[in-house]
Amino acid sequence: MLTTLRRDIPQWRRIRAEALPPHVVEAAAAARSAGDWRRAAELARTEVSIDLEATRQRFGGVAADELExxxxxxxxxxxWWHLPRHRGGMTTLHPRVSAVLAPSANADAGPLLRVRLPKSPAGPQRLRLDVTTFGELESERWYVAPRYTWDVRETLRLRSAWGGSPTRLPLLTPDGRPLPPDQLGVGDDEASRTERVYLRLAAGDLAAAWEECGFDVTEVDPEALQQGGVGPACPIGLASDVRAASRVFNTSQVNTLYGARLDIDIPDTPSPWREPASGTSDADPPDSTAAHPGALSAVGADLGDYLEIPVRLATDGVPADLILIAAGHRTPGDLHPLMRAALFPSAPANPPRTPPRPAAPPTAQVRCQGTWHTVTIADRRLRMEHHTDAEVQREETLRALGGTSTGCFAVQLAWTTGTGRLPHTFSATVREVRHRMQHGDTPWLLEGLREGVIDPLMRDSNGWSLLHMAMWVDFRQVVRGLLQDGVPVDARDKIGRTPLYLAAMNGGHPDFMRLLLDCGADPRAETEYGAYPSYIAKHRNDWQDLAFLSQL
Structure with missing residues (x-):
């Protein structure tokens, strides 16, 4: 178990670093305090598709007022901090899943707020907020996000959700220090029981941990309590969440979202709760890609990934650096302000944060023509200080005739095509630009272009140009500038995919695709495998209306 957690920690550190930056969180809080929830959603990279008047006409005034x-x-x-992430080593959101923000009651009949995650882990990392109903979710993969993960009125429940008491968190003293070993798990109070659960999880005794939380797992293969490669199921606080979901949705069966089926009895619930997990061999497992009639997908085993507190124990038999969850935060100051207030109420508030700025342009010394040459980025282009324009033109001609580039020219080729090796500083710049764009940091990109420290003609290791990546940011501010800087509208990556193709494949915004078409993009530009954008829009799209593209 601990090996799994430690393997996940670097990924979760990156995930937390890629969450909405502090200055955005502060701006969203200000908008929310001013009553502008739509602006707060926009700052949180969320597209809102909600007509409150239509909701009022469909569900009545009382339900509409509660939803508003x-x-x-x-x-x-x-x-954002609690949304499931892709498990393939990436840090982007889990694709094709919806988080249902259930009301306090009557969720089976009234309107529900739904947050739709992206179509693809390689697509724009943006959310979509709309209104749906329990019946309309039948063909979707979805789960219930507990209210303490999104409702500012209930975030103090974050402490109790993980077994904490009003005065302290599990395994920690009121001032946030580890409890002495002789005080761990002693007594019959709730906090002591929670400490025993954590210790049993640490020791790998998963069945005992679940039983300590009130789950009957006597007929369950212990290996089924651990999802392969993503850490163990964490039962702390889960029983109360399951009971709440069962009550709110008026259903006797609550299921988790991923994996095969596992029967678990919870006291005081209407009927057995069926918990999916990996490693089982049921003949008729539930379909993990769709909700079933009378069933409810709920947060289950992945809950354990969301706790943000590193725990250190110094006692025989327990590793001195035990981190019970893969979050990787070291101080309360790293947490979301509402989480810090709930988990560490005595911790001082974070100082105001300013938006990050692009770093200085990369520079490298390259062995070329028997000596060391300087290569750098200046005025929005890669510059080779020791070569004249005539030499560059001659090299391009030789390369077109089949010649091989070396030295500075090999760096130039790798930088503008994505093929070949780059100096370390240039590789780091490529990763940073891709990272910032994938997580929607349009101001950072625009400032870098304006200051000349980002080259519009750069490519990543896939051969993607900045125009390929423009679907991740506010493309309305980016696309035409990139085209003016010389990025082809049908720039090809290593297998011939154009920006339009990638957008159609990965859930890019339809307006981004329309803009590319208006700028001359070819809807029938084929990849090496013969596919093209309009084909993808017609035959491999079930996510959005792309009729305007599929008919071209």
Whole structure:
């Protein structure tokens, strides 16, 4: 178990670093306090498709008023911290899943707030907020996000959700220090039981940990309590969440989202709760890609990934650096402000944060023509200080005739095509630009272009140009400038994919695709495998309306 957790820690550190930056969280909080929930959602990279008047006409005034009240207290920047992530080593959101923000009651009949995650882990990392119903979710993969993960009125429940008491968190003293070993798990109070759960999880005794939380797992293969490669299931606080979901949705069966089926009895619940997990061999497992009639997908085993507190124990038999969850935060100051207030109420508030700025342009010394040459980025282009324009033109001619580039010219080729090796500083710049764009940091990109420290003609290791990546940012501010800087509208990556193709494949915004078409993009530009954008829009799209593209 601990090996799995330690393997996940670097990924979760990156995930937390890629959450909405502090200055955005602060701006969203200000908008929410001013009553502008739509602006707060926009800052949290969320597209809102909600017509409150239409909701009122469909569900009635009382239900619409309750939904609008939830919207006024909706903290999407906190929800970002709790959304499931892709498990393939990436740090982007888990694709094709919806988080349902259930009301306090009557979720089976009334309107529900739904947050739709992206179509693809390689697509724009943006959310979509709309209104749906329990019945309309039948063909979707979805789960219930507990209210303390998104409602500012209930975030103090974050402490109790992980077994904490009003005065302290599990395994920690009121001032946040580790409890002495002789005080761990002693007594019959709730906090002591929670400490025993954590210690049993640490020791790998998963069945005992679940039983300590009130789950009957006597007939369960212990290996089924651990999802392969993503850390163990964490039962702390889960029983109360399951009971709440069962009550709110008026259903006797609550399921988790991923994996095969596992039967678990929870006291005081209407009927057995079926918990999916990996490693089982049921003949008729539930379909993990769709909700079933009378069933409810709920946060299950992945809950354990969301706790943000590193725990250190110094006692025989327990590693001195035990981190019970893969979050990687070292201080309360690293947490979301609402999480810090709930988990560490005595910790001082974070100072105001300023937006990050692009770093200085990369520079490298390259062995070329028997000596060391300087290569750098200046005035939006890669510059080779020791070569004249005539030499560059001659090299391009030789390369077109089949010649091989070396030295500075090999660096130039790798920088503008994505093929070949780059100096370390240049590789780091490529990763930083891709990272910032993938997580929607348009101001950072625009400042870098304006200051001349980002070259519009650069490519990543896939051969993607900045125009390929423009679907991740505010493309309305970016596309035409990139085209003016010389990026082809049908720039090809290593397998012939154009920006239009990638957008159609990965859930890019339809307006981004329309803009590319208006700028001359070819809807039938084929990849090496014969596919093209309009084909993808017609035959491999079930996510959005792309009729305007599929007919071309």
């Amino acid at each position: 009240d939830d919207l006024r207290h909706l903290c999407l920047d906190l929800l």
